[in-house]
Amino acid sequence: SHLFSYIDLGMYITDEEVKALSFIRNVLLTGKALVINVGNGINVSEKELKDYYEKNKDKYKVKEGKKIVIFKVDVEKLGKDEANRKAKEIYTALKNNQEIKDKSVEVYFKGIYKEKSLSEKLNKEVAKLGKDKNIFFLKTDKEIFIGKYLGEGYSYKKFDEIKDSLKEELILNKKKSIAEKIYKDLSNEIKTKSLEDIASKYSENIADFKDKGITYFINQFGINPINLEKIVSKGKHILNLGDRIVILDITAVKLGELKGISMAKMFVNGLKQQAIIQMYIDKLKENADIKINPILKEKLN
Incomplete structure (x- = not known):
C-alpha cells in the first residue's frame, strides 16, 4: 500500500x-x-x-544471528544466597558494560546464537533480546542464567x-x-x-x-x-x-x-x-x- x-x-x-x-x-x-x-x-x-x-569487506557481510553472551551461576553448588548475590553482581556489571572479572563464573555460551540451539526457556529469553532489551535474567531451582545481547553477528563471504x-x-x-x-x-x-x-x-x-x-x-x-x-x-x-x-x-x-x-x-x-x-x-x-x-x-x- x-x-x-x-x-x-x-x-x-x-x-x-x-x-x-x-x-x-x-x-x-x-x-x-x-x-x-x-x-x-x-x-x-x-x-x-x-x-x-x-578494502570493501563490509559489502560482503552475511548476517548470521544475534551475538550474545550467557553466564551461568550454579545454585546447588554455591547455595541459594551466594548464588543470588553473585548473579546480581553479574547482572549489574553487564548492565553497566563492565567486564566480568570473577573467573569462577561459568561462561555458558558466547558467540553467534543459532535459532533454537539452547534449552526451550533460554531460547525464549534470547528471542526477546535486541537493542531495546539487551539483558535477561532467568532463574530456575538449580541455575541462574544472565545473558546479554552484544549486537548482530556477521561472517564474511570467503x-x-x-x-x-x-x-x-x-x-x-x-x-x-x-x-x-x-x-x-x-x-x-x-x-x-x-x-x-x-x-x-x-x-x-x-x-x-x-x-x-x-x-x-x-x-x-x-x-x-x-x-x-x-x-x-x-x-x-x-x-x-x-x-x-x-x-x-x-x-x-x-x-x-x-x-x-x-x-x-x-x-x-x-x-x-x-x-x-x-x-x-x-x-x-x-x-x-x-x-x-x-x-x-x-x-x-
Missing part, C-alpha cells in the same frame, strides 16, 4: 511534461553515431582483487567464493573510470574536431541513421528515455553510458506522425512510474540490510 501511495503522489502530470514528452515521443532524428567501447582487454591481478576485497564476481566488479569500476576520463576529454574535443577524427583516434566506426525515433536510440545504444531530451537538437551530443561513450551528430530534427495527447500521457506516466518505483526501492535499500550485486545492478539499469 505504501508503494501505491508513493506512486499516486507522483502521478500528477503537468501540461509542460505532456508537451515535452509528446515532442520527444514523436521526434525523428537524422545524423551519425559513434560508439566508443571503453576498457577492452582490461584485466586485474590477484593482488588487486585481494586488496579490493579487504574470497575464493566471490573471486569471479569481484573481478567483474573491479573491471566494471575500471571501465567507468576510463569512460569518465574519455568523456571529459571528448566533451571539449567534439567542439573543434569532426566525428571522423574522433573515430580514427579510437579506431571505431561511424554509423549513419535517418529519421529514427526514440525506440531506435533506446534499443541501439541503451540510452535511458529520460536522457533523450539531451540529444533532441542539431549538433554533437556526448553521453557517458558507463562502459561506452556515445557521440551523436544530429543533422536534422523533424516531427513524425502525431500520436496524440493521450498516448503522450501514457508515455509520461510510464516514465514517472518507473522513476518513482526506483526511488522507493532505493529508499528501502537505505533502511534495510540489502546489498545488490553491482554487476546485476548495471545490467538492470
Whole structure:
C-alpha cells in the first residue's frame, strides 16, 4: 500500500511534461553515431582483487544471528544466597558494560546464537533480546542464567567464493573510470574536431541513421528515455553510458506522425512510474540490510 501511495503522489502530470514528452515521443532524428567501447582487454591481478576485497569487506557481510553472551551461576553448588548475590553482581556489571572479572563464573555460551540451539526457556529469553532489551535474567531451582545481547553477528563471504564476481566488479569500476576520463576529454574535443577524427583516434566506426525515433536510440545504444531530451537538437551530443561513450551528430530534427495527447500521457506516466518505483526501492535499500550485486545492478539499469 505504501508503494501505491508513493506512486499516486507522483502521478500528477503537468501540461509542460505532456508537451515535452509528446515532442520527444514523436521526434525523428537524422545524423551519425559513434560508439566508443571503453576498457577492452582490461584485466586485474590477484593482488588487486585481494586488496579490493579487504578494502570493501563490509559489502560482503552475511548476517548470521544475534551475538550474545550467557553466564551461568550454579545454585546447588554455591547455595541459594551466594548464588543470588553473585548473579546480581553479574547482572549489574553487564548492565553497566563492565567486564566480568570473577573467573569462577561459568561462561555458558558466547558467540553467534543459532535459532533454537539452547534449552526451550533460554531460547525464549534470547528471542526477546535486541537493542531495546539487551539483558535477561532467568532463574530456575538449580541455575541462574544472565545473558546479554552484544549486537548482530556477521561472517564474511570467503574470497575464493566471490573471486569471479569481484573481478567483474573491479573491471566494471575500471571501465567507468576510463569512460569518465574519455568523456571529459571528448566533451571539449567534439567542439573543434569532426566525428571522423574522433573515430580514427579510437579506431571505431561511424554509423549513419535517418529519421529514427526514440525506440531506435533506446534499443541501439541503451540510452535511458529520460536522457533523450539531451540529444533532441542539431549538433554533437556526448553521453557517458558507463562502459561506452556515445557521440551523436544530429543533422536534422523533424516531427513524425502525431500520436496524440493521450498516448503522450501514457508515455509520461510510464516514465514517472518507473522513476518513482526506483526511488522507493532505493529508499528501502537505505533502511534495510540489502546489498545488490553491482554487476546485476548495471545490467538492470
